[in-house]
Structures are given as C-alpha cells and as structure tokens.
Amino acid sequence: MNVFSLKSQTEKVKLTLYEGIAVAGYVDQGAFLNFTGPNISIAVRKTKIMLGMLPSLRFKQDLSAIKNAFVTPNLGAGLTVTYKFLALQVPMYYNAKTSSKNGSWHIGVGVGLKLNDLKRKN
Numbered sequence: 216m217n218v219f220s221l222k223s224q225t226e227k228v229k230l231t232l233y234e235g236i237a238v239a240g241y242v243d244q245g246a247f248l249n250f251t252g253p254n255i256s257i258a259v260r261k262t263k264i265m266l267g268m269l270p271s272l273r274f275k276q277d278l279s280a281i282k283n284a285f286v287t288p289n290l291g292a293g294l295t296v297t298y299k300f301l302a303l304q305v306p307m308y309y310n311a312k313t314s315s316k317n318g319s320w321h322i323g324v325g326v327g328l329k330l331n332d333l334k335r336k337n
Contacts, residue, residue, distance in 0.1 A: 240325020245275025265295045302327040
C-alpha cells in the first residue's frame with residue numbers, strides 16, 4: 216500500500232506501510248526474524264533501498280540466573296536493500312537498561328527474500 220509517491224524518469228521515492236520481505240539474521244549473540252514494516256524507499260530498476268521499522272522476533276538464550284524468554288518480540292530500525300528477490304539488511308535493535316547494564320543499540324546483519332517477487336515458472 217503506497218501512501219506517498221514522487222516519480223522521476225528512473226527513480227521512485229515511496230513511503231510504504233509494508234513490503235513482502237522476510238529476513239533472518241544475527242544480532243547481539245542471537246538471531247532475529249522480521250518482516251519489514253513501514254519504510255521510506257527509493258527504487259532504481261530492480262534494486263530497492265529502504266529505511267524503516269522492523270517488527271521482529273528475537274531469539275537469544277539467556278544464561279543468567281533469572282532468565283528472559285528465548286523468543287521475544289522487538290521493534291528495530293534499519294536499512295534493507297533488495298535486488299530482484301534477494302534482500303540484505305543492516306538492522307539496529309535497542310536493549311533496555313537493566314540493574315547491571317546500561318541500555319545500548321546493537322547492529323546486526325540479515326539475509327532474506329522478497330516474497331512478492333518470487334515467481335513460479337510454468
């Protein structure tokens with residue numbers, strides 16, 4: 216669903232509520248799975264660069280005496296680049312402060328698929 220669009224001869228800048236992209240990756244000694252959310256993007260031919268929100272599930276084993284759940288919902292932000300049906304992502308997630316650690320941002324890396332562009336050959 217495109218809310219806003221500026222067009223030129225070869226480039227399009229769009230504000231998008233969702234994309235059909237699934238990404239899995241690594242951040243802060245754990246894994247994440249996300250489906251890109253609201254973003255601002257620019258498309259040039261078959262390449263698209265997006266900066267936006269990343270609603271995610273984070274998977275991380277907590278080794279402390281009092282444990283967090285293995286799977287937690289999380290909202291990140293980051294850059295996603297797609298070419299045809301492949302996606303590369305550099306997400307950032309914030310870990311809130313605890314009684315023993317200050318809050319901090321963690322940068323990760325992920326690889327995924329643009330599901331809207333996967334086509335079956337007949």
